[in-house]
Amino acid sequence: MSGHSKWNNIKRKKEKTDAQKAKIFTKIGREMAVVVREGGPDPNVNGKLRDLIAKAKANNVPNDNIDRIIKKAAGEGDKNNYESITYEGYGPNGVAVIVETLTDNRNRTASNIRHYFDKFGGNLGTSGCVSFLFNAKGVILIEGEDLDEEKVMDDCVEAGAEDVDFNEGVAEIMTDPADFRAVSDALSEKGYTFASAQVEQVPTTTTALTEEESQVKMRRLLDALEDDDDVQEIWNNLENEDEI
Template sequence: MSGHSKFANIKHKKEKNDAAKGKIFTIIGKEIVVAVKEGGANPENNSKLRDVIAKAKANNMPNDTIKRGIERAAGDANSVNYVVNTYEGYGPNGTAIIVDTLTDNKNRTAANVRNCFTKGGGNVGTTGCVSYMFDHKGQIIIAKEDCDIDADDLMMMALDAGAEDFSDEDDSYEIITAPEDFSQVRESLEKEGIKMAEAELTMIPQNYVDIDDPEVVKKFTRIIDMLEEDDDVQAVYHNANLPEEDDED
């Protein structure tokens, strides 16, 4: 199963998000504010906002909540000005970690991110120190249980829309796009009524680092969990291949 660990990680992340809707809705709410400020409140003329709305729907955010978020962002000229920042660093065993943040206080965020790395035995590095190990891509995950289309037909649909790659995994399909083609591929699939479990721009590792030592796993997991719990953190990417968790909970 180790070859499919990244999909297990996606599923695990999804389950964690489902158990903490407040956090994921806060993340998406901030992205709505930024998208509206950059391109206006009309999704038809704002591809970034369309992408955020798609992400919101994939995370089961109610339409009323999405609409209110857009209206609030459009109507409040004095709303918070969020600054986008990305941090890069190393976790235990030389693992690479990238942290995307959206904050109204860069000093606070920088201190918090540094603290998360330190407590797990890692360290923040300079810009570019690990990002070269990742590819910036659009990623769409479709759960097989939500899709009744034949795999070959879905693949041709995605490739015809402009996707770069299509993978048929154990319990899901993964569609990869160039960042600039992500919106059109996602919208093409959406028009066909295809339900997406994940739909977002992401950083995909070129190679994975296996971590088997339980103590190292514990340290690494502490970094990731602390980062994901921080209100200023929007997304965390890493190249660790962790042992699968037992379904105790």
Template sequence: MAGHSKWSNIKHRKGAQDAKRGKLFMKLAREIFMAAKDGGGDPDTNPTLRLAIDKARTNNMPNDNIDRAIKKATGDLEGVNYEEYTYEGYGPGGVAVMVKVLTDNKNRTAADVRHAFNKNDGNLGENGCVSFMFNRQGYLVIDRNSADIDEESVMLEAIEAGAEEMETTDEQFEIFTEPEAFSDVKADLEESGYAFKSAEVTMIPETYTFLEEEGVEKMLKLIDMLEDNDDVQEVYHNLDADEEVLEKLS
């Protein structure tokens, strides 16, 4: 689907901003904490924890940070208790937005998320108001410029490993999987020598809402404000915009 590439361009912008703010490790630690709390501290028997650890390592998170998050979740170290919630609403121009949070104070976080929507021409909605527009999928990105990689070979190996589809841009190969197949596809491709620029299970929109420059600027301010919140783990949306506009505003 052509829409995947629209989503990934904005997604990559988001990832770069998270890293610049220096908050990425904290958010990854919370994700590991929740996975270990819900399913135990052994990644061999807890696939959700294994995915969270893989994501942390992809982002160069130190092993000590990973181990500490697991120990806090399993009671080996004292720590706060986080709960997971998802908020849904609409941004400027009717862009669908989902906000995944991990918080130790639901009232505070809900108020902060609502304030971000209200301040940026959006509105928080009821649970389920936009989630039907998104599909949970595995997403793997291989940088085609990092090595001499043949497109047909990557596609055949990805399909053989269990991937659903692959898209090619000038810069990269984007591989999509069912969530349950993500770990196996990733492991098989790693065994074949491929390295990933990005690898995660995420929410990808089925349709997109196109905005002109003024609306895009407002929408990006909403995303930035949400991501500045320490409790916010992920912001999913279906914004579509011209590449030139995104480059200018970035």
């Protein structure tokens, strides 16, 4: 995945309507509530919470919202017990799709996910059917037309990054998942702000959709999944996602 293509996808998400942005805030809030209950409300101690705060800020979640979510979770104001369930399947023409969810009703979520795949030309598979086509990687994006590539490269190497790719004003930094938090913290301390920073499922091979019908179905599948409150993340190996 090139940084440029990925940055186009992020910009498109950031340009969604207010209602769609509210859904993103809700999803991040749900995930944040879970990690606060698991590891406490102090991001200096709870590394997962620190990662989520960075993710929330990259998605333009206001600081007041972040503070309110943390205080509510710490005070056990949210009584829902969410569990993490990952679904795997194929979109149109065999595009591999991984769907990560947090749900308080696994029957509802499973039914909805299956419906989306069936409706838009795909099929839901069994655990492991597509995950072998992906590797977990820490992915950090830094965006800026005036990036000093040599300095960014030196800083990333010093921070412990595996690889850095520059493409049209975007630096895409790859890390081992175990090193992601240390690398992102080190770059933050150097003054960098991130367009995106999280551990992702990065495809090892990609599938291109060239027929318009398949492209439309794939976009509708991704949109339906994104609109579901239980869905936290969607990973796929679509080669030309920024074009559909």
